[in-house]
Amino acid sequence: MNMPTRIILIILIAAALCACNKEDAMHITKDQMTHTLDRLSFTCIKEADSLPKMSENSQQLYRYALFLRLREGAKDFVKIARYYRLAYAAGSYKAATNLHALISEGLIESTDPENEVIDIVESLIAREIPGGYYDMGHYLETGYGVKQDTSRANAYFRRAADLGNADAQYYVSNLLENIEDAKQVVLDMRRCAMDQGHAEAAYSYGIFQKARDIYPEAVQGFQAGVRNGSSNSAGFLSGGFKTTEAKNRLYYFALEADSERSVRYKKIEKFLSRYEHLGPKVPDIDQIVPLPPAKLPEWDGTFEWLKKRESTPPAEKPSEDMIRALSQEKGLDPETGLPLPK
Numbered sequence: 001m002n003m004p005t006r007i008i009l010i011i012l013i014a015a016a017l018c019a020c021n022k023e024d025a026m027h028i029t030k031d032q033m034t035h036t037l038d039r040l041s042f043t044c045i046k047e048a049d050s051l052p053k054m055s056e057n058s059q060q061l062y063r064y065a066l067f068l069r070l071r072e073g074a075k076d077f078v079k080i081a082r083y084y085r086l087a088y089a090a091g092s093y094k095a096a097t098n099l100h101a102l103i104s105e106g107l108i109e110s111t112d113p114e115n116e117v118i119d120i121v122e123s124l125i126a127r128e129i130p131g132g133y134y135d136m137g138h139y140l141e142t143g144y145g146v147k148q149d150t151s152r153a154n155a156y157f158r159r160a161a162d163l164g165n166a167d168a169q170y171y172v173s174n175l176l177e178n179i180e181d182a183k184q185v186v187l188d189m190r191r192c193a194m195d196q197g198h199a200e201a202a203y204s205y206g207i208f209q210k211a212r213d214i215y216p217e218a219v220q221g222f223q224a225g226v227r228n229g230s231s232n233s234a235g236f237l238s239g240g241f242k243t244t245e246a247k248n249r250l251y252y253f254a255l256e257a258d259s260e261r262s263v264r265y266k267k268i269e270k271f272l273s274r275y276e277h278l279g280p281k282v283p284d285i286d287q288i289v290p291l292p293p294a295k296l297p298e299w300d301g302t303f304e305w306l307k308k309r310e311s312t313p314p315a316e317k318p319s320e321d322m323i324r325a326l327s328q329e330k331g332l333d334p335e336t337g338l339p340l341p342k
Helices: 003-024 030-034 056-070 077-089 093-104 113-126 130-142 150-163 166-176 183-195 199-211 215-228 231-240 259-274 304-311 320-330
Strands: none
Touching: 056 077, 056 093, 056 320, 077 093, 077 320, 093 113, 093 130, 113 130, 130 150, 130 166, 150 166, 166 183, 166 199, 183 199, 183 215, 199 215, 199 231, 215 231, 215 259, 231 259
8 A cells, every 4th residue: 555545544543433423422322312202292391591691701702793794795705714713712612503504515725614603502412402403413413524413413403402492392292293293393493583583483372272263272373473573464363353254274364354454464574575585584573563462552554573683783893902802712713713733
């Protein structure tokens, strides 16, 4: 065997050993893997109750990275990567989540993307961040950076749901939806996610209840969906206040017809669809179109979310002095946020 071939073989063996070590380090037991989808009980836990407090520096770095990512026009992913990596190093779990997602999508360059992504996710899991388990579930599901393993992926999803992650609660509810006797767990998970602001969970909760002709709960679910940003929920309620005929199965909710309510929900549907790429919400829904028996208030056609967005100044750029101090403390290249060679 010549030298170049031997070097390549050593690199491949080292990579394989690294992958095995990552598999061994995952904190999911065989029992959890076995009983992921047949454990038909669930206690609602809110993720916000267990998330660590972030330092002001980490939040400032994260906010600026997010500003660069969301602002209109061409994206400078080199800059975005710099600030996300610095924010992650400063302890921001939000930055960590966005960073590994952008690396895995190929938008942020990495010399070893799969390993960097899994290292970031494992750091979240080590801190007991519920979203870390959820993210690992998806990487196990697809085999990105780890061996593809659906059973283990489902165990991570369930672990994230039990720890309070709304995305995981909604995701697991979909996995359980067609399992006999799982109806209550599906409802409980969707309700828990809905109460944490998850738009799709609220919409699905409404659909689930409507399909069973439990109209009052369906309406409550769709109203929460509108609040959380679901344009589909607004569309259903617009139709629901337009029809009183039970034969109209799609939009019948046993509601009294109310043309003004129907019109307002239609306007909300258009608003949410227009700004969908920015994640809009309607926190003021009960001031725009409260559910009966509340009377309709006057409405000027504006939305609190949009007014706040338009009046909020751009995120402040972090100071280079702060970045240099953080980089020195963490052993980073201040220009990239990457660790310095040892």
